[in-house]
Amino acid sequence: MDALEREYMEASGGDARDALRRALADAMEEIATVSGQVSRGFVRAQRPADLARKLGPERRAREAPR
Numbered sequence: 001m002d003a004l005e006r007e008y009m010e011a012s013g014g015d016a017r018d019a020l021r022r023a024l025a026d027a028m029e030e031i032a033t034v035s036g037q038v039s040r041g042f043v044r045a046q047r048p049a050d051l052a053r054k055l056g057p058e059r060r061a062r063e064a065p066r
Contacts, residue, residue, distance in 0.1 A: 005019075012018035 004023075008019040008023050009016070012022060
């Protein structure tokens with residue numbers, strides 16, 4: 001964590017507020033990426049069966065009205 005903190009501080013020229021903004025922007029981009037992967041089914045649970053159990057009832061409920 002310290003190395004990451006140093007990288008942000010160096011990139012922002014020592015301005016702590018700018019470093020925090022950069023870190024927050026990077027975190028938000030990562031969250032958006034992971035969220036998109038989850039919605040498309042690319043992210044798995046610890047075991048595939050765990051994910052199937054979780055998504056199975058939700059998927060059946062969505063597809064039932066069709």
